Amino acid sequence: MEITLTHYLVLSTVLFSIGLIGVMRRKNLLMLFFATEILLNSVNVALVAISHYYGDFTGQMFAFFIIAIAASEVAVGLGLLVLWFKRYNTIDLDNMTQMKG
Amino acid sequence: MEMFVYIALFAPLVGSLTAGLFGAQKKTLFTGIFASGMLFASFMASLLLLIQVLQGNTYHVEMMTWIATGDLYVPFGFVVNQVTVTMMMVVTLVSTVVHVYSIGYMDHDKAFNRFFAYLSAFVFSMMVLVMSDNLLGLFIGWEGVGVCSWLLIGFWYHKESATWAANEAFIMNRIADLAMLVGIFTLYWNMGTISYEGIFAGVANADHDMLVVAAGFLFVGAMGKSAQFPLHTWLADAMEGPTPVSALIHAATMVTAGVYLVVRMNPMYDLVPEVGIIIASLGAFVAMFAASMALVNRDMKRIIAYSTLSQLGYMFVAAGLGAYWVALFHLMAHAFFKALLFLGAGNVMHAMSDELDPFKMGGLKKAMPGTFWMMTLASIALAGLFPFAGFFSKDLILEVAFVEHHYILYTVLLLTAGLTAFYSFRLAFLIFLGEERYKLFGFHPHEAYKYMLVAMSPLLILAIIAGFLFKGTYYEMVIAMLPAGEYHVHNHLVYWIMTIGTQLFVIAAIVYAYKKYQDAKIDKKVEEGFFYQLLFNQYYIPKIYDEVFSKPYAELSKMMWKLDNTVVDATVDGIANVFYGTAKKTHTMQDGNLSSMLKWMVVGLVALLVSAAVFIGIVTNTDAIMKLLGH
Numbered sequence: 001m002e003i004t005l006t007h008y009l010v011l012s013t014v015l016f017s018i019g020l021i022g023v024m025r026r027k028n029l030l031m032l033f034f035a036t037e038i039l040l041n042s043v044n045v046a047l048v049a050i051s052h053y054y055g056d057f058t059g060q061m062f063a064f065f066i067i068a069i070a071a072s073e074v075a076v077g078l079g080l081l082v083l084w085f086k087r088y089n090t091i092d093l094d095n096m097t098q099m100k101g
Numbered sequence: 102m103e104m105f106v107y108i109a110l111f112a113p114l115v116g117s118l119t120a121g122l123f124g125a126q127k128k129t130l131f132t133g134i135f136a137s138g139m140l141f142a143s144f145m146a147s148l149l150l151l152i153q154v155l156q157g158n159t160y161h162v163e164m165m166t167w168i169a170t171g172d173l174y175v176p177f178g179f180v181v182n183q184v185t186v187t188m189m190m191v192v193t194l195v196s197t198v199v200h201v202y203s204i205g206y207m208d209h210d211k212a213f214n215r216f217f218a219y220l221s222a223f224v225f226s227m228m229v230l231v232m233s234d235n236l237l238g239l240f241i242g243w244e245g246v247g248v249c250s251w252l253l254i255g256f257w258y259h260k261e262s263a264t265w266a267a268n269e270a271f272i273m274n275r276i277a278d279l280a281m282l283v284g285i286f287t288l289y290w291n292m293g294t295i296s297y298e299g300i301f302a303g304v305a306n307a308d309h310d311m312l313v314v315a316a317g318f319l320f321v322g323a324m325g326k327s328a329q330f331p332l333h334t335w336l337a338d339a340m341e342g343p344t345p346v347s348a349l350i351h352a353a354t355m356v357t358a359g360v361y362l363v364v365r366m367n368p369m370y371d372l373v374p375e376v377g378i379i380i381a382s383l384g385a386f387v388a389m390f391a392a393s394m395a396l397v398n399r400d401m402k403r404i405i406a407y408s409t410l411s412q413l414g415y416m417f418v419a420a421g422l423g424a425y426w427v428a429l430f431h432l433m434a435h436a437f438f439k440a441l442l443f444l445g446a447g448n449v450m451h452a453m454s455d456e457l458d459p460f461k462m463g464g465l466k467k468a469m470p471g472t473f474w475m476m477t478l479a480s481i482a483l484a485g486l487f488p489f490a491g492f493f494s495k496d497l498i499l500e501v502a503f504v505e506h507h508y509i510l511y512t513v514l515l516l517t518a519g520l521t522a523f524y525s526f527r528l529a530f531l532i533f534l535g536e537e538r539y540k541l542f543g544f545h546p547h548e549a550y551k552y553m554l555v556a557m558s559p560l561l562i563l564a565i566i567a568g569f570l571f572k573g574t575y576y577e578m579v580i581a582m583l584p585a586g587e588y589h590v591h592n593h594l595v596y597w598i599m600t601i602g603t604q605l606f607v608i609a610a611i612v613y614a615y616k617k618y619q620d621a622k623i624d625k626k627v628e629e630g631f632f633y634q635l636l637f638n639q640y641y642i643p644k645i646y647d648e649v650f651s652k653p654y655a656e657l658s659k660m661m662w663k664l665d666n667t668v669v670d671a672t673v674d675g676i677a678n679v680f681y682g683t684a685k686k687t688h689t690m691q692d693g694n695l696s697s698m699l700k701w702m703v704v705g706l707v708a709l710l711v712s713a714a715v716f717i718g719i720v721t722n723t724d725a726i727m728k729l730l731g732h
Contacts, residue, residue: 024700032695097693 008049015042029081029091033074040070102153103162106181109146109189110228112139113196117221120214128213130204136217137200140224144193147186154186155578161234168237172293178234180297183582187429187575188231188361191436192354194559196224199349201556202444205549206345206451216256216343223249227354231361235296236285239362243281243326246355247274253350254342266338273335277325284318287311301368309372316369316376319362327359327413330387334643336410337394340402344447347402352409352443353436360416360432367425367583377421381502384417385513390640392520396527397636400457401446404528408483409439411517415498418510424501425583430575431494438482438490438564442525444557445476449532452546453539459528460623461544464537468546471554473533475561480529482564484522484607493568496603501588503599518603522610530618 015038022035044063051059085091116139120132150160160181168175181189200220207213226249230242248271255267289295291311292303304312323329328336339351350356363370363380370377391410398404412435419428452469453462466473478489485491495518502511539546548554590596627633638644690701719726 020703024696024703027696032699093696094694096695 005049005053009046012042012046012049015039015045018042027093029084029093029096032093033077033081037070037074040066102150102158102160105146105149106160106162106179106232107164109143109150109181109193110179110232111225112143112146113221113224113228115139117218117225120221121218123214124212124218126214127211132214132217133200133204133207136221137197137204139221140193140197140200143224143228144190144197147189147193150181151186151190154181154183155574159183163234173289175235175237175295177238178296179232179238180234181232183579184365184429185231187433187579189228191433192224192227192231194563195353195436195440196220196227196349198556198560199345199440199444202348202447202553203343203345205553205556206447207343208550210343212256216253219249219252219256220346220349223253223350223355227358230358234298236288236300237295239365240278240281240285243322243358244278246350246358247271247278247326250274250339250350250355253346254339256342256346260341263341266335266341270335270339273332274325277322277332280318281322281325284315284320284322287315287318291315297365300366304369304372307372312369313373313376316366316373317379319366320359320376320380323359323362324383325359326362327356327417328410329359329383329413329417330390331642333387333391333410334639334646337403337406337639340400340406344402344443344450347406348440348443348447351406352439356409356413357416357432357436360413360420360428363417363420364425364429364432364583370420371423371584374423377423379421381418381421381507381510384414384419384421385502385510385517386414387411388414388418388517389513389520390414392517392524394636394639395524396520397633399460399637401449401459401528401532402443402457404459404524405439405442405446408442408521408525409435411521412439412483412495415495415514415517418514419498419501422501422505422507422510423584424498424505424586424588426576426579426585427494427497427501427588429579429583430572431498433575434482434490434494434564434567437560437567438479441475441479441557441560441564442483444553444560445472445479448472448549448553449476449546451549453544456539456542456544459531460538461542462532462539463535464533465539465546466533467537469548471548475554475557477529477533478561479564480525483525484611485518485603486607487604488565488569490564490566490568492604493572496600497588499603500590500599504588504590515603515606519606519610522607523614526611526614527618530615534615535619 019035019037019039019042022038023032026032026035044066047059047063047066051057051063081091084096088095113136116136119139120136123129123132153160162179164177164179166174167177200217203216203220207216210216223246226242226245228242230239230246233239233242251267251271254270255264257263258267285295288300292300292307294300294303325332336351336356340347342351370380388411391407391414395404395407395411398407412431416428416431416435419425419431448469449462449465449472450457452465452472456462482489482491485495499511499514499518502508502514590599635641691698
């Protein structure tokens, strides 16, 4: 069976849904980061696949940008996470309610 | 010489702004001296300009363009000619005197600096009014003096009565100003210009009815500023302000602006004698009407205020009969002796701890001889005895009425001259002669500061000599602009009978006042009489205004207030309540929990995606949907 664009897009959708559910359900900050990573990469898959399908490299370039920015975002995020853990000894989301309006 | 025009105009403004900088601080003598110095500079510049004008030079400067749009061109232009320079001299001279006097008068006042800021600002506005080369500039000055008058009447704003009087003056003037604007618009609409030159060039060919309308409306504006009946009530109430203000604004300068307007617009008023006769008749009526109220009043400043009103009536008689130069001459002479009278009254008030009732004074001659002589001489000038200024200006107005064959006006004015003499000397005798009644009330009068009396002396000298010394020069000068006319009774016998008769009549009135009031006896029977009560209550006019205008207006305002509450406010509040309620119900969304916020984000994302999908669906299937709906 040949793998077509549809397969990639279905994979991307499935990954996105998993990521979205993760973002909504996870209470652990670290897990939340994983979920966002899955979200980003599902989009990457879709971008690369469509780029290949049209023979246009713009989509792949975009994917690289996303990878680079996601990396820096995770670096900053993990740094803050470690700091948070040191101070409060927990990374449970339900305890982070300082922004309550 | 253009520089002197600007100095004369802007020096008071510099003084005002400088004093204003220190307005909120406590008294600094410097502001008073600086403002007075600036006024003196303005006076000297005016004097130099007067000398130039006497040599036949006039000046017209255009400082800058103000409004230039379409056919309308209005510059900030200023004119120095025979008429304006006369006014400039009067304004700057009296203001300089009043400024110096005020340094002494306002000595103990906390708001000393603020007072000078306002007073100099007034002079600047008055100079703009006088010097402007177009009606719009005049109007700006007109409004400027109105604002300064409001500020100064309500200067002691912690007094309820002062703020009330300030508002009354401002609102009454506002009503008249509307008419004045209509007059200016009428002129612009029909003649396409509002500069004096342009209007004067065009009046000869202008439509007569239009001129009547314009002249009438402009005169209504003049009536407001000059407090003519029926807009007169504010002037007496304006006496709530500090006395130097009464002297400068409500006697010598601002209230004469109405007369000045008629004089300045003389080529127009010359063409509409029917308006002129109305002006003259109203003037004569006001002269008598105001003088009658002054007869019985028991408030020193109000008596002088009514006297001002009465003299303004005289000026309007002269202006209305076409004797513009006589009106302007009386304006000038009146400014001198009336300001002097007011400043003298200020000295008395100071001495008597702001007591105003002359029946509580008496015998002050001993305590304050300087003031006694000044006020007596000013009263003589006001009464018009030879050879004081009033004789040459006021009696001339009588002659004008006689020569122009308006014998009714003449009779009214003659009677008023008697009343004038009577009430001014009633006041003088009550204050200065007789028993020292003030001792009963525990006053310790003292003479004013020396420099205050010195400051007043130029006015005294002018009140005495202005008539016989300057009349000839003045006449030679102003006939370049105003219609000439000697207004001399040609029959010698008639002339002498008239002159001596008037003099004797006036002297008789003074003697009668002396007989009646030297011992300040109050005749109970007269006081309870109908006429006394009528006059004492100012013909009940303030009461009538209160009943007819103020109270119904207050009722209307209350109704509108209710309407405002139930309709306008309710609508606005309703809208606000909707938002407030929504926020109250939904604010729990913002619980600060990252997880739930992310959930809301997802909800938002889904909502946006769905609406985007629906929108695209509608756009791509428009035709099908239209068909379904039956089109």
